[in-house]
Amino acid sequence: MVDPRRDIEVYLDLAESNGLDINYIFETHRNEDYVIGSLELAEATGAEIFHGKNLNFQYGTPTSEGNIFHMGTVELEVLETPGHTLESISLAVRDLSASDDVQMVFTGDVIFAGETGRIDFYGIDRRPQMAGLLYESIFQKILPLGDGVILCPAHGAGSVCGADIREQDYTTVGYEKKTNPQLQFASKDDFVDFKISEELYTPPYFKKMEFYNQNGVPALGMLPHLRPMPVKFLKDWAQRGAQVLDVRKPTSYAGGHIPGSLNIWEEGVAAFAGWFLNYEDPIILVDDQSHGLLEVKLALARLGFDNIHGYLANGFPSWYLHAEHVDKLNLWTVHDLKKHQDDSDLFLLDVRKIDDWKKGYIEGAHHIYLGEIPLKMKEIPHDIPLVVYCDSGYKSTIACSFLKNNGYTHLTSVVGSMTAWEKAGYPVVND
């Protein structure tokens, strides 16, 4: 297994159904965006854990360039590929029954489909050094493996570990050589300059993940048993600081929600909860039907949030049936936005990633990435109507719910956002 996640059932099932044992676990680097499942998996299988030698892990065994691991006719060779981090390794795979050449490579965070690894974890000063290392790892270790080699990166689309990773389970060396924008620079210097200037986001939960993944993760032997919570208990807990997380879709949240609750739609919890939740105060979930709470619980557990306390019994309708106060959020379609776009007294906020912004935005908009809103709130005026958009209306609603809880009023989220804006044929500008 390479870089296993914390809920390891899927690996164990897969191994057993193929009559295989799991003997080796490799960590391509100290992952920073999810809780690694190595110890969990090692305990469950007896496998040995390996990682690069250039970081002082509190568990597992260091491994170095050229080390080879044998599994039947398959062998894995360790390539040291620093750049993203110093201890980063890649794993080249040969199935000797098919060919003596490398046929596949696990690249961790060195190179992704359409992206390369970020190099900003060691501070501004070391960016040039790290970018140079990354260049060498890619051009001297990975690309020479051959165009046809299947390339398995550690992350897919949506990860914060790369600005703009494509949605593709795996890719090939040759495909990346042709299509990966970062492999098209004229020289190493150009590559390094580009990487130095990259603007990437570092969610607050990275710290927790780094600590866990270097020092070892508590066993997931027990997961919180989510308990339904009466309205009055939720209120008590919320008054004592509990984090109320509403996982319904934007229109449901807009139609009515618990004052003070944060909205992150169910499938978005994995990507965005880490920017807005803390690890101390209990988390209470709110849904309409309690259909997907198990998935939400797992998504949170993978980020190390074991402080989930329960969920609102019988879903959001309980709230208003108990005569509690309900907040609403204003929604606009892109047609509403078009009509009001030139209103002088309106602050239009684009919360997409900076790279999406650079490709084109709506005239008059200001840009702050969703995850950075907590840090950059002072850039957002209080006294005028605030209209927020993203790609689809999901992330803009997260932003609105967060701003609402921080004293903003006159908030509007744009459903459909850029996807619908372009569909409607409205103009997009860029600098």
Place this chain on the structure above:
Amino acid sequence: MVDPRRDIEVYLDLAESNGLDINYIFETHRNEDYVIGSLELAEATGAEIFHGKNLNFQYGTPTSEGNIFHMGTVELEVLETPGHTLESISLAVRDLSASDDVQMVFTGDVIFAGETGRIDFYGIDRRPQMAGLLYESIFQKILPLGDGVILCPAHGAGSVCGADIREQDYTTVGYEKKTNPQLQFASKDDFVDFKISEELYTPPYFKKMEFYNQNGVPALGMLPHLRPMPVKFLKDWAQRGAQVLDVRKPTSYAGGHIPGSLNIWEEGVAAFAGWFLNYEDPIILVDDQSHGLLEVKLALARLGFDNIHGYLANGFPSWYLHAEHVDKLNLWTVHDLKKHQDDSDLFLLDVRKIDDWKKGYIEGAHHIYLGEIPLKMKEIPHDIPLVVYCDSGYKSTIACSFLKNNGYTHLTSVVGSMTAWEKAGYPVVND
């Protein structure tokens, strides 16, 4: 089996798991509020169908007072119990291995938990006659069976076949004698007077049910295979008259919905679809997650709606991602309503059943039962804001969505409605 529904799997499974055969099917009367599954079940099991002799059914065998059917040590005796309809029968059950006395009785629509059957199906003129028959059926046939006899009526809470049926799977003769308000009258005349004056609702789908249930129902061998429908196809169909049914919760619908769509929340389809949908135009479902569409399909099939055409692919978010126009509905909490209660330019509409209204309503409200709104729209003014409430906010949102599709604007639905109003301690008036 007594009065089986159209999707008969549950009966077949139950019989097989107990090693039993289904040999007899009884219809206590021609049911008018759901499609009867007798023919379906007879075909699947070889059972014989029986019903009362005073209606000309196109299938099955008439049975009369005193007929006895034997099943092992159990016997069923037919009691003719007209009143609700002329052909109504009840079925008295004896398990001879336990006692020679009647131990249980299936009463069809003669008597329910807390209610008695409606007697208004034969027109105003025959109400006194039918009420008299019903009185005799209850007081001369059912009550004499003994206080401890378990009484199994054909309907539970929420049915339109009785004004105010309690939520209770079964009851007892003695319990009804003590607590059923309609058994407390001083005389037969008082009972008849009460029944004559009862105001009950007759949904339009009753006609279809009556026709089906007297003449035979098409086999449910094939159910429509619901197909996801792209946005542009839904639009095409809607323009050609398709009925767009949004089965999300009130707050979701309020936050945003397809213009022209009717909102009935998933679990409410069984009770309310028949008032608003027709049997000719194709029905297209809209949900957020497509979780419960199978249940909705079954609920519609039980009402004879086999004209379901599909559902919006990927749920409501598809709609705004395609830059389509989105309508919203205003929601108020009971606190908002309290604040505005005395606004002179506001028409407050209570859409609960008349009996709930009689127990108490919000000062200033007008009453039209939800199901009768299509017939009584002219009583509702167009030029002033319209605020609708019910028990919980679910039914008032149905009303608002229907009125919206019929030219009304300035609509508000009150979430929480009477439940929350009373919880909040706000005053309730009655006449």
Place this chain on the structure above:
Amino acid sequence: MVDPRRDIEVYLDLAESNGLDINYIFETHRNEDYVIGSLELAEATGAEIFHGKNLNFQYGTPTSEGNIFHMGTVELEVLETPGHTLESISLAVRDLSASDDVQMVFTGDVIFAGETGRIDFYGIDRRPQMAGLLYESIFQKILPLGDGVILCPAHGAGSVCGADIREQDYTTVGYEKKTNPQLQFASKDDFVDFKISEELYTPPYFKKMEFYNQNGVPALGMLPHLRPMPVKFLKDWAQRGAQVLDVRKPTSYAGGHIPGSLNIWEEGVAAFAGWFLNYEDPIILVDDQSHGLLEVKLALARLGFDNIHGYLANGFPSWYLHAEHVDKLNLWTVHDLKKHQDDSDLFLLDVRKIDDWKKGYIEGAHHIYLGEIPLKMKEIPHDIPLVVYCDSGYKSTIACSFLKNNGYTHLTSVVGSMTAWEKAGYPVVND
């Protein structure tokens, strides 16, 4: 709430969806056959716990004859109804808005549908005293409430708390007066004689339940997160004493199973696991598809078995794909049994409850109740073929799997058992 179970979600959801609070929790007695959820529910709702005064509970508040609790228009009155235990209480319910008479009664283990409470928990000597108390509780407290009163007992069919409880959610006083065999005796003395002579079963887990339910139950805040387990780990754990529980159906188990595993089909775990599992050694589940493991986990948790360790990854097929040894069990149909019934060298064992046995058995059979096999193994010969039957073939397969693990060979379980035997028209004898 009366006598809540340990996984309390269902109560909380029900209360919230009806806009109700849970303020009072009543324990009709110290339950001995499941872990009571009172503390769990009290913590989740703030409700107060009450129980009878004649036992020294380590939590909650004693309550006495005539105490009345008010909830809106409803009131509950405590009736002291000793007999099953000394502290047993019943709760009479009046809805004053309907009638001033008692309309419903919660009877705990005093009287069931078709049964009365067992009186054997205080030892042989005190049976006459307890039976007398029970008689008085029933005849002087419960029956006088009136024939039509709805009677809600604490247990349904399948419970070990009564020999032969009917499958019925609730019953009536009058129905029981007519049909309950134990209310038909000519005198109190006859009743007492009958109760004294009753043969009932006391599973080993009762001790654990009694301790928990008198002294307080550990919170179920965390439930074990079941982990899939590779074959080799299951083997290791089994060698160190783990209890391997195969929850597949009898034919699956018969076709092939892990040597040493105990078979209890999924839905049977609640009723039978407590006879055969201990609370110390880890429990490992084996299924084919892992469909129902959550239900099994809950069923075990309700019995206080928190020592579940995991389940075989990818189900039973993993076992044979790893070339492990597979055991089989011989199955007979009732036709096979008929053919061999007179074989002299065969020990035919009926493992049904003694009351079923008394109603009729297969000629030549010996009787030991399934749950008592561990105690009475010496009555079962080792040297001749052993053929086991029950009602259906499920419980006989439990018996066979247990006996197999205790050194018996030449075992046969009869699928269909008495149900099929009677269906086939084969003769049944009784004494």
Place this chain on the structure above:
Amino acid sequence: MVDPRRDIEVYLDLAESNGLDINYIFETHRNEDYVIGSLELAEATGAEIFHGKNLNFQYGTPTSEGNIFHMGTVELEVLETPGHTLESISLAVRDLSASDDVQMVFTGDVIFAGETGRIDFYGIDRRPQMAGLLYESIFQKILPLGDGVILCPAHGAGSVCGADIREQDYTTVGYEKKTNPQLQFASKDDFVDFKISEELYTPPYFKKMEFYNQNGVPALGMLPHLRPMPVKFLKDWAQRGAQVLDVRKPTSYAGGHIPGSLNIWEEGVAAFAGWFLNYEDPIILVDDQSHGLLEVKLALARLGFDNIHGYLANGFPSWYLHAEHVDKLNLWTVHDLKKHQDDSDLFLLDVRKIDDWKKGYIEGAHHIYLGEIPLKMKEIPHDIPLVVYCDSGYKSTIACSFLKNNGYTHLTSVVGSMTAWEKAGYPVVND
């Protein structure tokens, strides 16, 4: 869409959730192993259908070498790649926003991961011609696209369209050049010789698929609504020729099954039902729990089996509870087989694909591919014990169940089969 399947929900959902329309449907060739969903999808979306010009399709539009289709910045170019069939086309994809070179190719049945397309559909005489065409298509059209090009074939592991396709969603040109055994021949002649000598299987359902896929498929607007069937009805239907399909696992089937039923485990239905079921007689399913019947129904529908009639109500246990006769199948572990391997009076049958057999088999075994058993039964002796193995024990149990229904007795299926045999370290021979 390329080569859509008949239940098209997944495509429609995917398109909508990405805000895309489906405008073009391509068929790489007339598929012969599943019912194509082109007409279904065209009707649902308005898309146009295209296929190669060298076959007379009764629907859609022919397309030729070099035709280009534009979708935003993406273009698809048609490559005529005959060999598997004469009308076979491949589709080369360029995303012009990334690079002007081809980046991906859909190859239909020309080349797979680890395999190339079969060339035997036009009869023995034309094999050399077709193999030559295939060689040119691969070596002159596909491989020159470049090593890094992502290659998407029409089938994955388990398909009968290639002897030994790897389990991999997609592959690359370069990866195949290195590892695909059929691309390693020294010359075109060697390739052609190899392809001519290939032994592949042609299931009987191919004829139906070919007819459907050339002439148009009936719309799947309605799928049979599976009805639970009482035991006595199943018996009636079976006597009139219905096909009883038991979808339980091998050990469940071995433990007990309905005489005359065919066993194909749930997930195996897609691959094996077409060899053994006919399109005329009604199909009745038997399961233990009815968990996966919807999946089975879809798997059968994809093969054009719309003649499913229902399923045994309450699963297999119903059968024996009704005192019906039960058949059993003998199972051996690999250890049992080892012990008896040298028994002279035993016919050991290997039912794996011929290519697996060639890699190694158990000494003394005879080989007939599972799907060909119906045609080659006369090679299997009747008078001696028959022991069947495959990879895992699943397919050998299919074989046993089929042979049982055709008069064979003394049948044994080996659970674990070759997987376990090798795990146990037992010897494998080859020629």
